[in-house]
Amino acid sequence: MKNNWNELKDIKAPQELKERTLAAAREARKLTNEPLHAVPRHPWGMAKRLLAAACAFGIVLGGTAVYRTHSGTAQTGSAAVADAINHTFGFAAYAADTGELRQPKDSKIVFDTGSGADDPEKGFYSGCLFKVTGENIKTISATIDKGAVYRTKTVKDTSADRDEWVRSMHQGTNPELDGADTVMVWGNGPEEGAEQMYADLCWKLDNGFTDVYDPDASYGLWLPSQPETTDDDLQDSWHKAVDGFEGAKLTVTITFTDGSEQTRSMTLHTGKLGVEYKDDTSGPSLTGEVLTDEQAAAEGYIYGVYADIE
Incomplete structure (x- = not known):
């Protein structure tokens, strides 16, 4: 950096x-x-x-x-x-679609939601992703008192047959799936005359899981899907889903290679998050700021999840 x-x-x-x-x-x-x-x-x-x-x-x-x-x-x-x-570790929010790491500001971490998906049967994979950073880390474990945590990674299609690769992802026959609970296939526009395809794979984890540390691993926030009603519009439905995280406490414990441990917690909140437009072709990008209602009305916003790190 x-x-x-x-x-x-x-x-x-x-x-x-x-x-x-x-x-x-x-x-x-x-x-x-x-x-x-x-x-x-x-x-x-x-x-x-x-x-x-x-x-x-x-x-x-x-x-x-x-x-x-x-x-x-x-x-x-x-x-x-x-x-x-x-014997130090930190958090950074991760945007899967751009690969960007967003560092905390004033002990607040703002999550991107671009890679989320809501499945009525499998739950709300929010796209609120974070990475753990540090040196000499052996394992990571986490608990949350609302919902669960999921692990995710993005795989790239390197096959000779794009259509067959997409089918294998949807049919569950691709060996890269490795038992993933959800698969989200997406394209990233033309690349050398053909659309480049990717798949976001997610594994919902038990509360209190322990993983061998992988600096490339990303973790997200999961909730059960909210039942939709006939009077829900898309914005109201999104707000209801996101608001399920309000007040949740996420606790992460790190074990270092010498056997010592550190624990850090964050309390989740929902609100209006500041955005900016970096060019005329891309969509809104989060600034890392949490807005007041007055600021949001004047500047525009995305309704999402942020956390106060203790």
Whole structure:
């Protein structure tokens, strides 16, 4: 990821991270048997360097991260920062149709819904996708108190017969399906004279599942389908389906390769999400902002799901 220094230089480290880093610096001084009253010429030099390294890492992960240092072991200040980096994870919203990762803003994460589908029998696969980012992660598990979580991946047609590939996806005979609960086949416009085809595969997971960590894996939010009534229009029906996530709590636990764990939670909400139009041919793209009713009336919006990360 490329970052503009003019944008990064004014970003402040979270207070908790500052306290942890300064504590690591003090601990490093103790471990070298340096008297506490022996203040170096530039007493904040080391702390500033540690904060800069840790803050830069937090930006790479998207600003919402969990920091951890081992206790009861002797570490230098630099080792403490390295340990914090190695025991950190974050969330990023994922747009399957564009491959875009949207980082949280002000501890809010806004979900795209472009790859969702509502099946009366199999449920509402919302398209609200997220990825977990970090280093030295071994497993990921999650629980949610409304609905469920599903795993998804997108496969590309590389066969010599596009029509046969599409049929095999719909008929459930393609080996790439691997027991997927839903299959959504779609095209991405002409490519070298022919439409390129893809399929979004989704697996609904048990609440409290544990997966081996895959940095390419995406996870989504699932609900049972809402019964439609004859007086529902498309907009009302969509709002009702999305509102099923209001107030849900999603908790994600990460196990690192050394056996340690971290847990992070988010509370889901629904509302009017800001959009922008990047060109004349593509549709609306989310800005990552949650709008007031007044802003939505003036600027336009998509009704969708966002979360406050705790």
